[in-house]
Amino acid sequence: MQDGLPDISRRIPRLQKCIAILWPSFLTAIVATGLFFSAFDPDDLFPFGADLEISRLGIYTIGFFLFWLVTAVAGIGTLYFAITNCIRQGLNKPVD
Amino acid sequence: MTSPASRRPAETRTDDKLEQSLYAKREKIYPRQVHGLYARLRLAGVLGLLGIFYFTPWLRWEGHQAVLLDLPARKFHIFGLTLWPQDFIYLVFLLIIAGLALFFFTALAGRIWCGYACPQTVWTDVFLWMERKVEGDRMKQQKLDAMPMSAGKLRIKATKHALWILFSIWTGFTFVGYFTPITELGARLVQFNLGPWESFWVVFYGFATYGNAGYMREQVCKYMCPYARFQSAMFDKDTLIISYLPERGEPRGSRKRGADPRALELGDCIDCTLCVQVCPTGIDIRNGLQYECIACSACIDACDDVMDKMGYEKGLIKYTTEHEMTGGKTHILRPRMVVYAVLLLVVMGIFAYSLGTRTSLGLDVIRDRNRLFRETDQGLIENVYTLKILNMDKDTHRYNLSVAGIPGLELHTDMSEIKVMAGDIMELPVRLRADEAELTARSSKIVFELIAADHPELAVREEARFLGPR
Numbered sequence: 001m002q003d004g005l006p007d008i009s010r011r012i013p014r015l016q017k018c019i020a021i022l023w024p025s026f027l028t029a030i031v032a033t034g035l036f037f038s039a040f041d042p043d044d045l046f047p048f049g050a051d052l053e054i055s056r057l058g059i060y061t062i063g064f065f066l067f068w069l070v071t072a073v074a075g076i077g078t079l080y081f082a083i084t085n086c087i088r089q090g091l092n093k094p095v096d
Numbered sequence: 097m098t099s100p101a102s103r104r105p106a107e108t109r110t111d112d113k114l115e116q117s118l119y120a121k122r123e124k125i126y127p128r129q130v131h132g133l134y135a136r137l138r139l140a141g142v143l144g145l146l147g148i149f150y151f152t153p154w155l156r157w158e159g160h161q162a163v164l165l166d167l168p169a170r171k172f173h174i175f176g177l178t179l180w181p182q183d184f185i186y187l188v189f190l191l192i193i194a195g196l197a198l199f200f201f202t203a204l205a206g207r208i209w210c211g212y213a214c215p216q217t218v219w220t221d222v223f224l225w226m227e228r229k230v231e232g233d234r235m236k237q238q239k240l241d242a243m244p245m246s247a248g249k250l251r252i253k254a255t256k257h258a259l260w261i262l263f264s265i266w267t268g269f270t271f272v273g274y275f276t277p278i279t280e281l282g283a284r285l286v287q288f289n290l291g292p293w294e295s296f297w298v299v300f301y302g303f304a305t306y307g308n309a310g311y312m313r314e315q316v317c318k319y320m321c322p323y324a325r326f327q328s329a330m331f332d333k334d335t336l337i338i339s340y341l342p343e344r345g346e347p348r349g350s351r352k353r354g355a356d357p358r359a360l361e362l363g364d365c366i367d368c369t370l371c372v373q374v375c376p377t378g379i380d381i382r383n384g385l386q387y388e389c390i391a392c393s394a395c396i397d398a399c400d401d402v403m404d405k406m407g408y409e410k411g412l413i414k415y416t417t418e419h420e421m422t423g424g425k426t427h428i429l430r431p432r433m434v435v436y437a438v439l440l441l442v443v444m445g446i447f448a449y450s451l452g453t454r455t456s457l458g459l460d461v462i463r464d465r466n467r468l469f470r471e472t473d474q475g476l477i478e479n480v481y482t483l484k485i486l487n488m489d490k491d492t493h494r495y496n497l498s499v500a501g502i503p504g505l506e507l508h509t510d511m512s513e514i515k516v517m518a519g520d521i522m523e524l525p526v527r528l529r530a531d532e533a534e535l536t537a538r539s540s541k542i543v544f545e546l547i548a549a550d551h552p553e554l555a556v557r558e559e560a561r562f563l564g565p566r
Contacts, residue, residue, distance in 0.1 A: 016319070019320060038184040038187075041170060056167065057275075
């Protein structure tokens with residue numbers, strides 16, 4: 001992504017982009033995990049879960065990371081559109 | 097707009113060049129240690145809060161862990177109370193109360209949360225303390241970092257990181273101890289026999305502690321914290337802020353002790369820059385209120401100390417309000433405060449009432465997923481359900497089950513009696529049969545009612561759908 005987009009994308013440090021994506025998605029993933037697993041018991045969701053030999057704690061963990069993945073993908077989309085829209089509107093020229 | 101962030105004076109913009117290389121190439125901040133009234137208050141806060149965090153999982157209550165958010169068993173034990181997933185609403189209430197309290201205290205006293213109670217501040221303080229114990233004070237730390245790597249430097253750095261890592265692992269272990277019984281967890285930890293998921297979370301939480309308190313520090317507040325971004329919206333001219341008094345301090349300048357500042361045409365600020373050196377976020381409070389300021393009041397302690405030594409009055413940097421600074425009076429009772437307080441009290445009242453009158457009986461109705469309905473040999477329409485009965489009470493109870501909603505609806509179960517042990521869940525398969533002629537729609541509303549035989553006030557109703565061909 002960095003090479004294809006001029007200026008404005010490069011002016012935002014890579015680490016800053018990573019945190020901007022991973023951090024809000026982390027927080028929302030916690031909320032989503034809490035809501036989801038308070039409504040659904042993993043043992044009801046996966047009746048064959050016993051065969052997989054994953055404990056509830058394991059299912060919660062996997063669920064959390066899946067939620068995080070999904071919310072992070074949304075974050076990547078948001079950042080991508082924000083940057084490309086800036087470029088389209090000519091906002092990527094140097095400020096000074 | 098009069099939010100403090102926008103009132104930031106122009107000269108601080110020079111920092112922005114530095115900030116463009118955010119996160120990665122920031123200038124490391126070496127906060128100088130500070131002593132004084134607020135430092136003692138902050139220490140009390142740190143010790144109190146960390147004490148609560150590390151000690152709570154070890155508390156016992158009636159033979160079990162007093163606070164155990166038992167995720168594997170889907171039960172939260174909080175002293176005498178047992179909460180189930182069905183009680184999720186209480187968690188929502190708690191979050192609303194926490195949010196409103198944050199609004200209330202921010203409007204009243206500014207960012208006291210940031211300075212005294214935020215986990216980021218509290219753990220950073222502990223990590224700074226360990227760093228100071230191993231590497232020495234600010235000057236020594238700066239010298240050490242500037243030195244080329246040597247055996248001595250490696251030893252010092254290794255000691256610091258070992259301490260940090262040990263403390264982080266303990267933190268991660270304590271965190272997991274809130275979710276699985278901590279005594280068992282401790283026993284398994286010393287045998288190196290933790291489950292894979294438990295080990296994962298100990299390491300994950302430990303790593304987060306190590307990274308946030310050891311490295312990220314003030315960057316979390318500056319770049320990652322949502323509260324830091326919107327807290328200024330709750331500020332008004334009567335909110336407590338930490339401020340330098342420019343009328344008194346300016347023009348700043350160094351001088352000999354005992355020199356008359358008036359004769360030198362100087363203000364009270366001797367430009368010793370101690371307020372900058374002690375700042376954990378590396379700002380100069382004399383440039384005015386800045387969003388980086390976490391209101392930790394370290395600069396107040398540092399400046400008061402200097403004022404004392406110079407024989408000047410304390411309070412060149414102090415807790416004040418915008419009204420007070422412009423010569424007015426601070427109003428504590430103002431519409432904003434009243435609204436926040438009333439909202440807070442109402443929500444807390446509802447929370448306490450609903451928790452106090454909570455029925456310790458739960459009923460879940462799950463329809464058979466395999467088949468919508470079937471016709472029996474007698475020509476009746478049959479629907480199959482599984483009822484989950486949760487006895488959230490301390491005692492075992494027998495229950496009577498009934499159902500209503502369709503005339504002549506029959507209830508069949510294979511159990512002769514419904515008896516559920518304390519704290520247990522019973523799965524009860526039931527079959528409902530109705531005459532097709534009585535069905536007015538494809539889907540009809542029915543209501544299950546469950547009443548404890550010995551305690552009629554222990555009752556619960558749950559709606560469900562009865563499906564038919566029509």
